[in-house]
Every structure is written in structure tokens, then in C-alpha cells.
Amino acid sequence: MTTPRVVVAGLGDSGLLTAVHLARPAGRFDIVGISSKPGLVSGQELGLRLTRPERWRTQYWTPFDRYRRLDRLRVVHGTLTALDADHRRVSVALPDGTTRTEPYDVLVVSTGVTNGFWRRPQVQTVEQVDADLRAAHDRLAAADSVLVVGGGAAAVSCALNVATRWPDKQVDLCFPGERALTQHHPRVWSHVRKRLSAAGVALRPGHRAELPEDGALDRIGTGPVTWSTGQEPTPADAVLWTVGRVRPNTAWLPAELLDEDGFVRVRPTLQTAARPEIFAIGDVAATDPLRSSARNRADHLLAANIRAHLGGKPLGTFEAPRSRWGSVVGPQHDGLQVFAPSGKPFRLPDWFVWRVMYPGIVRRGIYKGVRRG
Template identity: 65%
Template sequence: MTRPRVVVAGLGDSGLLTAIHLARHADVVGVSTKPGLVSGQELGLRLARPDEWARDYRIGFDRFRAARSVRTVHGTLSGLDVAGRRVTVTLPDGASEHLTYDALVVATGVRNGFWRRPDLQTVAEVEADLLAAHRRLAESGSIVVVGGGAAAVSAAGNLAARWPDTRVDLYFPGERALPHHHGRVWSAVRARLERLGVGIHPGHRAELPAGGAPTEITSGPVRWSTGQEPVRADAVIWAVGAVRPNTDWLPPALLDDAGFVRVGPDLRVPDAPGVYAVGDVAATDPLRTSARNKGHQVVAHNVRAELAGRTLRTYQAPRRRWGSVLGPQPDGLVVFAPDGRGFRIPRPVVRGVLQPVIVRWGIYRGIRRRGAAVDEGT
């Protein structure tokens, strides 16, 4: 019996997990502009300690045990023929490859700042980008972070912890940062930032250049539409939430007014048989929460269910963001529940249990060590 073919467009966090959950049930082909997983998570750790970040968030596709049967195509998505059930990929040499599918999962994510880009890159280019941002900040005597979301707060906290002699200031437009989290979360995180010496500046809305938020680390001045005096710094990180979906390759009829992929409660794309979307690119709810909250499990189940003629599940979006904000710290990892209450996981547990057992085995179903000749979980 011929196995169905599933194409997973985008192999970031959501796409890779979807491919892993489908690999035992279908012939899976994944398309990625990167040579391995380059996660969009934990911006602060990525900037402050890139080697530590890379250990858990930049992993070659060949190291995922459960994805061994997944064929990966390194290229840029350039077209979708809905009627013909065919995806077109532009390869690094400029040639095109056409991939037919029984089911297509769109997980191409979003572009945001300098740390989430859809550019086609080699291993060396990914590493160069990581080190360039880290070195720029290491050489700066003052850093301004503009934005009030989790990425901005994480960057400010981790950079202040990494370089305590560097002046780090966080500017955001509202009365508090983390507006999509429970109020208790900001209270706890603000106290931590203040202990680290981060300057907290609410009520500052930045004037963006005509072309939108910068996609590079810049230097000052930063000007404010809210009337404050301009601010200068050696390095300015723009984390203002100006995300754009990576959907240029899709027919406009599949997209909402902001360019995100329209989906129903079961994560199927209306008017596109066999097409699903998950992750930051999917317009599931205002916060696009299927990038977390086990959205990949729902879409993987529904792909299998539809192909087998079974009942599909619906995705339930949480009302608030939850989870970690600052990421792993020297004294452990604080995870916040939806009600804003935080609990700390000690660092030895993070390194000895959470990452090797829960994440690498429980979530990713096994990750080989670099250079390992046999399958290992750590």
C-alpha cells in the first residue's frame, strides 16, 4: 500500500515537530531555508550566550532520531498550485523542484528583526550571524532595547546579566511590558530586571523609519512620538513586534488582510483541499498561539485523520501567553502559568532532566550528540 506524501513547508519549531509526528505515518518531505533547526525562541540567551543557546536551539536535521525518514529540501518556497497539489521550491543553484502532496502543512513562520529571517543560509552563514550580533553587543557600552513583548524583555534581562557593566535600558509604549501575559508576570519580571540594573522606561513609543522597524542592530538616536527627548546608545535592538508572515509564495486567496494564512478551528485552510497551517504563520487567534500550546500535535493528528477518513480535532487557543520569559538563568528557569503564578525549576534540573529527558526525548523523541555514530538521546 502506497503511503501518503506530506509536504511540510518550513522546518522551524512548529514545522519540525509536525514532521516528527507524521514521519511514522507518511512519506514526509520538509522544506527549509536553513540547514537545520534555527529556533526563534529565547532571543536574550541567543544574544548573550550564543554557544549555550546553540546547544538547544540550533540543531542539524540529521540529529533528530524521529526525523530520520524525513527528506529535507534546502531551498526557498516559490509557489503553490492548489488545484494540482504541487509546491515549487527554488534550490540554492537557482533550479526549481516541484513537490506533489496528499497533504501540505504550511509552517513558514514570520520574519522579525535580525533574528528571524527567511533568507536561504548555509551553516557558516547562520554561525556568522549569531556571532556578529553577540560581538556587536559585547563591544557596546550602552544598549537600548525598544519593545515590550517577551523578546524585548528577554533581551534586556539576559544582556544585563551577561554584561553587568553595560548600561541596558528597556523602552516600551504602555504602562507595563508583557501586555499579553497576566499582570503578575510583569510584576515578577520587572523586579528581576531592576535587580539586574535594567532601566525601565514605560510610555515611550518609538518613531519608526519610513521603511518600518529596522532589521539590524542600530545605534542611536531613538526618537519618540510620545514627546520624550531622543535617546542615544551604542547599540539599539528593535523588538517592536513588527512581524511579517512568510507567505509571499502563497496565493492571496488563502491569506487574511495581514498576510497570515486563514485557518478553521481544525487548522485546515478554507478552499484549499489538503492544506493546513500551524505556528506563527497561521491566523488561529489574535496571538497566533498554535506556535505553542501543542498546535503541532493537533495538525499532525488532523492530517492523519483526514487521510484515513476519521474525525478531526479542534485547536483551543489560550487567552494569555504563558511559559518562560527570561529563559534559563544561573539560578534556574522560571515558568509562568496562565494565571501569572511562576514556579522555578533549579538549574541542575533544567540541565539534567528538563532538556535531556523532557525536551530531547519527550518532545523531540531523541536527539543524537554531535558526531555520534549511533543514536543517543543527549
């Protein structure tokens, strides 16, 4: 009997954790991971990434060879170009211009989304990832005024982190509604608004931007920004477009697997509706309106369901929360503020975050061992 092969298409946060869980017990599966990046380049904590990249990279930019569980996984560095579902194989364009095919018994689609300048699908080397981090940080450091456009967690995190990192800058946060963080419990915005105001961020509700062409949304721009809601144009040395204009990285998939917006249609078991041997997880999976499997540790469920599927056993189901929860602005000098689904906050002290949570809970507990860089 041959060893079942599981191909994990996309090794971002969700795909990598799924592969980590599948790697035990050793030898049960032949696991192949496909990634356009040379390591985990997380989409988390954008504000920290832009303002303190040297600290961000210690936890959120990690080459694959540092993950102990991935010693049992073969990583293919390239871009997915096609899926042949009938013959169960995917095609991958390699950096040298050649193409290879990878057969599978089970396929995990975890290719994520394109979102702004910080989540892009193109193939990159270690040097290119580092250059992107430096360039974005230097761009903001040189600006006297920063305008953050958007009302989600990424926008709020950027505004607060820029204001606390560079107190002399003019920082404006513009969002279309009466409040930001509309996908969180209302209590969350009440707490975060006070923190933004205390840091000197100018809050400008009721500002709906006239968006530039799509390419301009994928880089840090310049002002002025014009508003469809009637306000005067706003000048700025640097404009962060964090408007949630996400695009699923699914051009390589057939239409039968996708919904009308291009996300992968899945059942509560995280299996695709059309092909039970194909699963999806993370921001690319249309599990619920918030596509929350990426933020609610569905990787455990997915790994268990893959084992159950191959063993002919019943599969578990994913239950999405009604609102987003967790950290909003990331680690600050006074620790990490985390919000429960009810909107109530609790705080982890700074020493605990960097000495216990990241090295112990995250690296050893969640990722099952990460070698020092």
C-alpha cells in the first residue's frame, strides 16, 4: 500500500500549521508544500511590521528550514498555475522558468489573498522579502504626515503604531462609517478609539475615499486623497491604503471550485463542494462572511479531517464565530491587549509576550519547535 500524498498549496499561516499537524506521526503521509516565498511571511501585525520590522521579523518572517516539523516535508518554491482535478495533480511554475507537476491524493488550498502592498503572491527570494520590509519602513520613516485609509484592524493597527513609533508625525485615520472595526464587537472600537486619540491620531469618520486604479492600492502612495463623501482633498506625504480590497489567489483553480467572488466554496468540513479530496482553509476559503478559518485555528480540524477522509471515518465541522476577536493593534510598550468575542479586553504584560508567549506558546506549542535564527 502506497503512502498517501498530501499537497499543501500555499504555506502561509494556515497552510503551514496544517502541514505541521500532518507531519505527525512520521511517515503516515508524504507531504509536499508549495510556496511562492522562501519561508513564512505572515500577513499578521501590519502595524508592527511597518514601524519595527526588526522586531516583527523575529516572529513573523521565518525560513521554512527552521521549523522542525517541516523536516519531513518537501517544499517546492514556485507559483501554482493549474489544477487537473480529474488526474489529481497541480502544475507549478519554478523560478528558473520551468514547470513541474505534483500529484496528490489530497489537496489543501491555502493560497490566501492579495491585499495591498504587504500580501502579494509573486515568487520572492530571502533578499527580496528583506528588501520589501526595509523599503516600506524607510518610506514611512521619511514622511512627515501619514494618512491611513480604511476602517479594519490593519488600518487601526497602522495608525496607532505609526503614531507611537514617531510621535512627531501627523497621523490621520479616515474611515467611511461612524466607527471603525465594524466586524468586531462595538466594545472593541470604544477601547481602541481612546487609545488612538491618546496617541495623537486624528480620527476622521465619514470619509469614503475615491480609490485610485488597482495598482496604486498595492503600494504606499502619496496625497492628496479625494473623498466621494464631499470633504476637501487631504494631503499626505505617505498614504496607506488598507481598505480591505482583497483578491483571492485562485486564478489557477477551475471555476467549479469557486464562488462568484473567486473564493473556494467549502462545506463545514472544509472540503470543497465539488471535490471531496480537495480541502481549503484560510482567507481563500469561503467558510463564512468573515472567512474566519484563518483566525480560529481551523488547522487542527483540517488535519483531523484529512486523516478521517483517508481513513473512511466521519469528519468534523467548522463553526465560525459571529464577530472577530483577538489582538487589534499588536504588541505595545505596555503589553498585548486581546479582545474576547464579547468585546471585553484583557492584557498580557510585555515581558510575558516576548519571553513566554512567542518563544514558548507560539514556537514550541503551536509550531511544535522552531530553531533559532
